[in-house]
Amino acid sequence: MRAELPLDGLRILDLSHGVAQSCGRYLADLGAEVVRVEPPGGDPARRSRGAVSVPWALRNANKLGITVDLDAVEGQERLRDLVRSADVVLESFSPAEAVERGLAPDDLLAVNPTLVVTSITPFGRTGPYRDWSATEPVLTAMGGVLCRSGLPGRQPVLPPAGIVEQTVAVHAAWATLVAYVKRLRTGVGETVDVAAFEAVVHGFDPGFGAQGSAAAGRAESFPRDRPEAASFYPFFPCADGHVRICLLAKRQWRAMFEWLGEPTEFADPRYDTVAARFQAADRLHPLIAALFADKTRDELVAEGSARAIPVSGVLTVDEVLETPHFLETGSLIDAELADGLHTRVPSGYVSVGGMRAGLRNRAPNVGEHNDTLPDRSRAAGEDQHRSAGATMFPPDPERTGPLAGMRVLDLGVIVVGAEFGRLFADQGADVIKVENTTFPDGLRQTRSGSGINPSFAWGHRNKRSLGLDLRRPEGARLFRQLVAHADVVAANFKPGTLEALGLSFDDLTEINPRIIVSDSSAFGARGRWSTRMGYGPLVRSSCGVSVLWRDSQLTEEDPSAYCDGSTVYPDHIAGHVSAIAVLAAVIGRERTGRGTLVETAQADIAIVHLGPTLTAAAQGAEAPQEGVYGVFPCAGDDEWCVVDARDPAHVDRLAQVFGEPDLPRASSGAVVDAVRSWTARRTSADAAAMLQQAGIPAGPMLRLPEQLMDPHLMARNSFQTMAHPHLKQPVPTNARIAHFSTIPDPQLNPAPLAGEHTREICATLLDLTSEELERLVADNVLQPPVIDPVTIESVPMPPRRPAQTPR
Template identity: 45%
Template structure:
C-alpha cells in the first residue's frame, strides 16, 4: 500500500443542491474522490446556522460539507437560470433537494434536467417522495421514526411509552441509502449511455436501511419471524444484557456454544448451569433470571476495565457502556483513524470523525482543516465518457446494454464470504441488481445466521438477506480448497468479507495475493473497529459497537440510568452494507478507467460516528454540550401522545408559531392563539405541561391514523406509530412500488419482501429469487465456472473439499420456519 490513492470516483462531477439531512450525501461522494460542487445563495445557506451549533458555528454543516467546493448563485439574480443551467449541463450527477430555493423558484426542474441531459443521473430528495400521497406532508426525524416502524421497537416493555431514538440516526441512515441508489444508477448510466431520475424518499430509506421489517435479522433472533414481534416493545435485553460494575456498566454478548462455555468458566462453572441445554441461546433466555444472578455477582466485584479485560482474555464478547466524553477521549479511536483533531473554520480545534472509508490502505474523508467556503465555480475533473465493460460472469441474454430497464450489475461475479447481517447485505444488494453472487461457506465455520431451530433449514430472515445468491460449500483449510478458490478468484470481479482483520491473510488470500491472481479484483472488507489500532481484534457484534461508540448511552430513557433501549435494533449493519456496496461500485468504476482493482475497508463504529459527528465535535469543544444538543424539545408542544386503543401512539411536533396556531385550532383551543404565555417558544416551553395535557386528552379520544391525518392536513408534523405487520398492507409503500413477494421453496406460501431500493425511472426491478441452502449450488458452481467434470467433483466431495447440500444427492425433504 502507498500513502496516496487514486480516488475511485475521480472524474465524476456531482452538483449538490441538497439541504438539511441530505447534506451528507455529497460528502460521501467527495470522500470517494468525486468533484462535488455545492451551490449556495449569497451569504451562505441556512444550513450554516442549523444542526449542532457551537458558538455560532454549525458543526453539522462543516462536517457534512468537508471535501466539497462551493459556488454562489443568487436565486433572485438576473442570471440565476443561466448560471444553474451551465452548472447542471456539465454535471454527471445532480442532487436536488425538493426544499431548495432553486427548486421552489422554478430555476431547477428535475424532470427537465433528465430530458435535457439524458446521460445524467438526477436524484430528487424529499421526505416522502414525489410519487406519494404523503408528498406534501410535514416531517421531522420523530415523524419518520414513527412511520418507519422504528419507534414501535424502541423502548422497554415494562415502560408505558416507547422511546424516540436519537434524531441524528435519521440522517445517518438516509445519506448512505441515497448514495447507494445514486451510484447504482450512475453505474447503469455508464453502461448504457442513458441516465436516470431517482425519486428518493427519507421514509423509503429508513424502511430499507435502518431496521428493515423485511430484511436480515441479527443472529440472536434469526429464528424468529419478524411478523411475530409482540404488540408492545419486544424485550431483547436478555440477548445482549447490561450489568453494573463498581464504576460503570458493561454489556456482554454470549451467543455461540463456545462463548457460553467460556462464560461458564468465567462464572466458576456453577453446577446448576452446566446442563447441555444451556448451550442454546433460546434456553438461556428462558432461564435468564437464574443466569443473570451469577452475572450480577460477577461484575459487581470488578471495575469496568477489569471486566472488559477479563472478557477479552476469555473471548467472551464484552464492552463498556461509554458516554460521549469517553469516546472523544479514547486513544483507540485515534490510533485506528476514526477520530482526529481538526481546525474548524473559526480556528477552534475539534475532534471530528474522519470518514467511513479506507481505500487501498489510505483513509479518505477529513484529513486536515475543514474547507474554506470560498466560491469556486469551475469543474476541476475531466468528464468520463467511456462505457463500462461487462464483468466476468456469463450472462448471455441477460446483459443488453441498450435495455433501459436492465439490471446494472449483470455480468459481475462476486465471491461472498459475508456473514451475519452486514456481510449478508453487501452481497444481497449486488445480487438484487444482477450480479452472480456466490456465497462461500463451510460446515466447519458456519454463518451465525445459519443457526436455526432443529429441523429448520431456512428462515424468512435468512431468505431476505441472501436472496438471489448461490451457495458453494468449500473447505478453505485444505490445499485443494485453496486451489479451487484461486481458480474462482481468477474468474471473479469482487470478493466480499467481514472477517476479523487478518483472517483472510491467515488463509493465504490477502489483497496482494488476490491481486496477483487477478489484477482487476475488488476486495471489500468490514469489521467492528477497523483493521488497525489496538481494538482491531476486539469482538465486534453490533450491540457491542453501539455501546463502545456512545450510542447506547444516548438511546435510553432519560429518567432511568438502566433504561438502555437499543437492544432490539440491528443498526448499523444494514447501513454498513450499503456503504461497502457503494465503495465496491466506485472501485469498479475506477477499474474501468485504470484496469486495476482495489480494496476498501470499513468499520461499523465509523458508520455510527458519521451519524453522531456533530455531537462528538460539540462534546470535544465543551464537555456536556454533545449530550445537551440532544436533550429536550426546543419548542412545545412536541412529543409522543397516546391515541385510542391498545398501545397506540402518535408523534406530534408543534414547533414554530405557524404550527402552534394551526395546532391550537384543530384540537379545540383557539384561546391559546391570543394568550401571551404562548406567543414565543420560550413561553410555550415554560407552560409545556398545560399544552401537552390538552394535546394528550385530544389524542386519546381518536385513533392514531385519524389524529395523524387531521394534523397533517393543517401542516403540523405528525405520524402514527407503525409496526412490522403494517408495512405489508400499507398503501403508500405499495403505491411507490417498494413491496412484492418472494417464493422460497422451504415455505408453503410466498411472503412479502422489498421490491427495490427505491423508485427509479430506468433501473430494473430488484430480483426476488430464493436464498440458497448451505452448499445447494456447490456442484453447479464448480462445474459451470471452473469447468470441472463430474468424476473430479465426486472425488473432491468424497475428500470433504467440496460440501454439497445433501439434497444434491438425496431426496431428504427440507423445512422452513414453522408455519
C-alpha cells in the same frame, strides 16, 4: 497532494437540503467533486443560535460552495450551465417546488440527457404522503424503529440523533451510483426517486430483512408492545459503570458457565441454546451481576477476552472522544470543520487503499467558489467515465440489471455479509456465496433445521451458493481460480482471517491485479481494539450509542434503562456503506486499471452517525435541543405519535390547530402538555394527518406488520411477495432500493441451500472434470447440498435469473 480516490472526476451538483446533504458528503469523501449550490446569503441552516451549525458543517465538508439565485433569470441560466457539465444532481425539492422552479427531473434531463437526477425527499415524489414533511424523529416513528425501542409498558424511546439521517444518506448514495453505472452502460440519464420513509423501512433494521443471531431467542409473533429485549444482549453494573455481554455461540456460553463456577442449575445441555438462556434470564443474570459487581470495566473486558467471551464497556460520549483506539485509527481527528471552527470530529466511514476516505476540507463559506469553480467540459467527463466504463459495463440489452457482468465472491456472514452481497445481487451481479457447511453462516439458524428461514431468504435472494472448504489447500486453490475471473471478494471475518487463509489483498492481487477486496469487521484491522470480538451490541456500547439510546426517565445506574436491545444496528447500514465504497472502487478502477482494498469498521459507522453529538461534546457543549418535539400518547392501546415542532413557526401552527392563540407565548412545558392533551384524544393516524396538513412534521408509530398496509407504502408498491420452496408460505420483501425511471426492480430468485450451485459453478467456472469433482466431494473439499430432511410444502417459484458467463 492528496491520494487518488475512486470517484475522482465525477461532478455532482448538490441542491439538496437537510438530511439529504449527507448523501453528497459521503460521495465527496470518496472523491467526487460535489458542488454545494446555495441561495444568495447562504443556506439558512448554516447557523444555529448565532453560531456555525455543526450538523450543517458535517454534512457539507469536502464540498465546494457556490451561490445561485434560482429566482432570477441569470441564476437559472447559470444553473443550466452547471447541469450541462455535471454527472449527477442531488435535489430535495418538493414536487410542487420543483415544477414551479423548472427543476423537475425531466427539466434537468432536457438540459443534459446523460444526467443522473436523484431526488431525496421525505416520502418520495408519488403517493398520498408526497407533500408531507419529515424529520428524523418522524422517520423513526413511521420507519419501524420506534415500535421496537424502549421498555414494555413504557413510552417508546427515540434513538440517538444522526443514525436515521445517515441511513437515508447511504441508501441514496447507493441508488445514485447504481444509476450512474447504468448511465455508463447506456449513455442515457436516469431519474432516482428516493423516499426517506422507504429508506428507513428497508434500510435501517428492516422488519422484513435479514435479522441478527438473537432472532433465535425471540417469539415467532411480533409483540404489540415493545419487545422484552433486556435479555438479548444484557447490561450489568460494575465497579466503574456498566458492561455488556453477548452470549450467542455454544462455546461462549460454556466459557461463561465456567467463569460462574459451573452452577448446577445451569449444567443442563439445553442451556447451550440462545433461546433457553433468554427464557432463564431472571435466574441467570443475577448470577452474572454478582460476579461482575466489584470489577472494573477494563478488568471484565480483559477477562472476557481471555475466556473468549464477548464483553464490552459502556462508554459515555466524553469517553468515546478520548478513546485511544479511535484516535489511533483516525476514526476521530482534530480538524477545521468550518471556517474558524477547529474541533474533534469523525473523519469518515471507510479506508480505501490503506487511506481514510474522510474529512479533507472544511465546509465551504457562502459562495467561496463562485469565481474559482473549475471549468469542466462535457467531453472531459465522458473521457474519464463513460468510455472507460464501457469496458467493465457493456450494454445490457436484456435489462438484467446495471451490475450484470460483475462477479462477487461473497465470504460474508450474518447480517453485514448478507446485506452487502444482496445489494449487488439485486442489481444483476453474479454473487457467489462461498460457505463451508462445517462452519455454517449463523444466519442459517432455523427452528426447523431446514437450512432456510425468512431471514436468510431475505438476505441472500438472487445469490448462488458454492460449498467449499477454504481451510483445505485444494479448496483455497479452487477459490484462487475463481478470483482470477472475479471483480470483488467480500468478507467480514475477524481481522487476520483472510491473511491466515492465504487470501489477503496482496495475495489476491497477485492473481488478479484488478480485484477489489472488501474487508469489514467490528473495530477494523488496525488499532488496539482490532482483535476484539465484534458484535453489533458491543459496537453500540463502545461507541456511545447505547448510553444515548436509553430511557431518560430511569436512573443512569439502572441497567434496564438501555433500549437498543431489539436492533441489529449498525449491521445493515455497514453493508450499505461498504457496498457504496466498493462500487465506487469498481467505477474508479476503469480509470486506474487497478483494484484496491476497501476496509470498513462497524464502529466507524456509529462514530460518523453520532457526529453532531460527539462534535458538540468536544466543544464542551450539548447538541442543541430547541423547540418542542417528542413521542406523544394517542387514543387506543399503546398508540403513539411523534410531533416535531422545533421551528418557532410550528408552534404558531400548533396554536391554530388547537385553537389556542396564546400558545406561542407559553412555556415549552405548557406547549408539550397541550400537545399531549390534544394527541391523547385522537388516533395516531388522525393526529399525524391533521398536523401534517397544517405543515407540522408528525408521524404515527407504525408497527412492522402495519407497514404492509400503510397506504403510502402500498401506493408506491414498496413491498413484493417472495416465495421459497423451503418456506411454508411466501413472505413480504422490499421491492427496490428506489424508484428508477428505467432500471428494473430486482428479480426474486430464491436464496440458495448451502452448496446448492456447487456442481454448476465447478462445471462452468472451474472447468473440473466429473472425476475431479466427485473426488473433491468425497474429500469434503467441495460440498454439494445435503438433501433437506424436513418436508415442507413447496410454493410456486419464479424462474431464476441466468448465471453470468465467465468474463
